[in-house]
Amino acid sequence: MGMLAAVITVSDRSAAGLRADASGPVAAELLRAAGFDVGEATVVPDGADSVEQALRAAIGAGARLVVTTGGTGLSPRDETPEGTARVLERAVPGIAEELRRIGAAAKPAGMLSRGLSGIAGGALIVNLAGSPHAVASGMPVVLSVAWHVIDQLSGGDHP
Numbered sequence: 001m002g003m004l005a006a007v008i009t010v011s012d013r014s015a016a017g018l019r020a021d022a023s024g025p026v027a028a029e030l031l032r033a034a035g036f037d038v039g040e041a042t043v044v045p046d047g048a049d050s051v052e053q054a055l056r057a058a059i060g061a062g063a064r065l066v067v068t069t070g071g072t073g074l075s076p077r078d079e080t081p082e083g084t085a086r087v088l089e090r091a092v093p094g095i096a097e098e099l100r101r102i103g104a105a106a107k108p109a110g111m112l113s114r115g116l117s118g119i120a121g122g123a124l125i126v127n128l129a130g131s132p133h134a135v136a137s138g139m140p141v142v143l144s145v146a147w148h149v150i151d152q153l154s155g156g157d158h159p
Contacts, residue, residue, distance in 0.1 A: 051083025
């Protein structure tokens with residue numbers, strides 16, 4: 001059994017059953033391929049409260065890596081960063097900065113993502129934009145440092 005990870009998809013339409021979750025399964029599959037133990041994505045509606053509750057539940061269940069998809073844009077209901085900020089104990093801005101950099105390289109709107117990254121309760125939390133492409137391009141960034149972060153949070157020494 002690998003290290004526990006969780007995926008949270010933030011989407012009003014997917015939570016209401018009006019649209020299938022296309023991005024959460026991409027994140028979950030890439031986490032499994034990297035050796036993490038992860039179930040199906042949890043789908044919650046947009047809004048800071050639902051994001052905060054889902055993050056706290058995932059960390060409480062023992063997840064050491066939590067990836068969110070969706071709710072990072074500028075629409076009035078896009079409050080994933082606000083909900084995440086309520087949970088984070090320490091920011092790790094370099095991950096979010098790199099995600100914005102590669103997103104903007106793909107298309108200018110990528111720089112509009114407001115996603116956060118940081119540490120809470122011994123877990124790394126990273127907000128990804130909600131498109132399957134953003135998840136597929138962002139997960140390698142997350143996975144490039146995830147095991148190192150988890151090792152550091154567990155008291156590991158620097159290599």
